[in-house]
Amino acid sequence: MSHNIPDRVKRRVEDILSRYPRREAALLPVLSALQEERGFLSHSDEEWAADTLGIPPAKVREVVTFYSLFRRKPAGRHHLQVCTNVSCALNGADGLLSHLRKKLGIAEGETSADGRFSLSSVECLGHCDEAPCLMVNDEHYGRLDRRALDELLEKLE
């Protein structure tokens, strides 16, 4: 299988590998680095990680499917991850989520037709002091109401 792994990722992987006494231990950070490139992990990414770290491909798949931050399908440019755990729910998270559903015309797990937004509901993000909160890709936004949310969406190209 031909893998299309850019050199900068390969260099990063070398750096990551230097932190662990065993290559397998680098699997999570290596997968994260690969995912950053394309926004998701392709079958070929998994195979490359398996090869590079000397792990059977099924063990890589075990890990990719266990952790909720790994994706096996492309997401939109802006992945809206709305916390719906108790503290956020007490502050109107469910309302925000349905607002987003209506406004973007997509359900959780879906991506808008223009590829701009994906929507997910997620568990506690550790920002309950800013409830209700959401994460767009790696960025956190809190104390949201519908207006603040609409303004945020405007800004996300």
Place this chain on the structure above:
Amino acid sequence: MNREDELFLTRDFGLDHLHRLETYVSRGGYRAAAKALKTMTPDAVLEEVKAANLRGRGGAGFPAGIKWGFVPRGTDALRYLCVNADEGEPGTFKDRFLMSHNPHLLLEGAILASYAVGIRTAYVYIRGEYESIARRLETAVSEARASGWLGDHIAGTGFGLEVFVHRGAGAYICGEETALLESLEGKRGHPRLKPPFPASIGLFRCPTVINNVETLCHIPGIIRHGAEAFLKRGLPRDGGTRIFSVSGAVARPGCYELPTGSSLRELIYERAGGVRDGRKLKAVIPGGLSAPMLTENEIDVRMDGDSLVEAGSMLGSGAVIVIDDETPMTLVLEKITKFYAHESCGQCTPCRVGTAWMARIAARLRAGRRRNGDVDTLHRLASGIKGRTLCPMGDAAALPVLALVAKFRDELERSS
């Protein structure tokens, strides 16, 4: 209590650049490390921490000194420190607060713990969602290395330590210490059978100490000012301060650092500004989502491990979630059960099937599709999980449901 008290972790959190090494050092940072490495033996550090009886801040409340003492000593064998920065317990955000304001405090704590136990490599396992905090930690590690507080020959002594920041990838269960080890080894976060305990066989099969971020942040203060000073704050058997994460239906959600044993009612009403929008308090989850909830007439309780156990709950991660009287309990039940069903690692039967089953019932209750016997089934399922799973996650999933059913059965049974 004096807010200028040096034993308050958050004392300097008002400063602008505390996360920079310079500022940290200017406020007395790394003095504890210098003192220990230059003037104390590792045993002396260990004894000081034991004397302080510092209880773990991650959830289980086990004394840190005793835990360190379990690691076999007197050999050259590799040992590891894992800093538990997974902070997944819903309602908890104190470790984020600590790491973003003062990453060097954590590093200094890690140096002291490693020195005491003879560790040369530490990993900070930080939840994947804390990407910017992870970067802040990485920067702090570079700064510390550049100025000789990490790497070989720290402070010109023979002691050396490397710290690596390892990001998780979205799994609450990886906060459980053995799941954390599996995850750090590049595997699924499946908790391990105990024994063996990590202190004897842990990361990469080596003896390993696992401590919560907040726990380690207390070590520099204990070493600088002594166990006695530490014990003056808080309770005699459970000393020092704790950082409470307060959220939910309160006027001023946030982190509040108080001496252990402070009153829950005061924390809610005086610090966090009471229930939001003038509503009434219906229930409080006092120690993270896994802690059984208390009702309005049960909140005159001290916030320390023993007192909360007496009150039928637990201190856990010290996360306080306030529920107001306009919130239907079916909503809370739905969110709680959904969380554990989503986060169960799936290894063991009662947790895997039991949590999913409870979540389905709760979702129906919330949607107004209650059937006769639902509440009894919930109770039976939670009882079948409690105490019968491989790791403590089962209890975490069962206890809040049991409490909710016990305290709000009428409301659940009226729901439709």
Place this chain on the structure above:
Amino acid sequence: MVSLVINGQRISAAPGTTILEAAREAGIEIPHLCYHPAFPPVGTCRLCAVEIEGLPKLEPACSTNVKEGMVVRTESPRVVEARRNVLELLLAEHAMDCPICDKAGECRLQDTYQAYSLAPGVYAEDKTRRGKKIALGGGLLLDRERCVLCTRCVRFLESVTKTSELGVFERGDRSEIGCVEGRLVDNNYSGCLAEICPVGAITDSDFRFKTRAWFLEARETICPLCGRGCAVFLESHPGFPRVPGTAKAYRVRSRRDERVNGHWICNVGRYGYGYLEKSRCRELAGPLAKTLNLKAATDVVAPLAAELRALKYKGRQTRVAVVLSDWLTNEELFLAGAVFRRDLEIGRCHLVGPRDGSPDGMLLTAERSPNRAGAKALGFNTEETTLEALARDTDLLIVFGPFLQDRFRPADIASAWAGVKTKVLFTPRDEGLGAAFDLVVPTVWPAEKDGSFTNCQGLIRSFSPALAPPPSAVPEWRLLTALGRAVGLNPSFYIPFRSAGDVRRAMP
């Protein structure tokens, strides 16, 4: 030794033994699914939870070690309640299609349910649809609605074959066993997966829908398909009394032998049992049978003995050649040595066995015979021979064994041996070879007789019949005993041999 009490019974066990294993030793079975004696315990199914006096919680017997003075209860009300609870959870989303499931009758879940529960579950939520016919490779199918996630299959491929084709994907109750696209299960031990799956989640196309487990009789035997000689069960249907021809072998399963194969057998041994039926030699045949008016296999002994005796008297035993095989038992080879080499002083006794294959680095050896080591120990020449060498100056050729055609083409045999006056074949299999012989005598396969083999490790292991041979077939040791007696050069030597066991006792 540690002494403890289980269900009121005082037991002693080695330190480090688990409660489950100590109880098992003492004849107390504790229900379990994920535990398998070949792997370290994982303690995940929670079915084995037991009560230990002084401990607040039930503990998993599979992963709790015995301690001095421990008092364990495996059937107390609390234990039974917990067990029923776990059963209810396991069955909540279980397919419950036992009537069409191959595992029915030998299913751990079904057995435990019948012993402890039989209560209708109250699960009334929507069942998750899961894949029911997922091809795993190696002729295995996975049914995720039956899977209990014991992970035995995953652990087997991880620790035994080290091929790790399967994994647990997703998490929580979405967890499922699977393999990666284009990387199906592909190893010589894949058949073990259907065997260690405690339920009917992994089924084997070799057995699927063929019969029901409860019709089968499992008998112990030794796999003859390579030099390892793995301990196996041969499972056969005794036949429906009113339907002739329904008796037959259906399956080979591994049998635990720590010295030889542990818990496993390879696919060659598991699926290779087809030889038992294929081209089976069932009746006495050949022109000589007609001429001499022979009716049964044993009728062959007298004329053959007469011929051999006559040649020996004339000093013409050099005109006899004997072919033996390393599928013969030690007892048979010993008897052949006594009759042909010692008594008749025939120099040309050659071994012809099946062709070597390649070893798999685990159990399967290069030689595809169960007793090459035994034959060597008894002094037989295992070097290759040629058809011409066997035919040169030969008047009488006696061939034991079914493997001539594995080495030589039947046409070549017929032409090379055209000049040999008398050719006799003793064989359980006739694959178009009979035509080249004057007499073909039906004999039996190792699974149908008693005897012993010496495996590649030098271990001598005996076995008894696991299958009934065709009515007219006779085991070689019986024919050889009769022949030795009838040749009459040393008759009293053969008198005591009424069973292969008698022969074994007489061997050096």
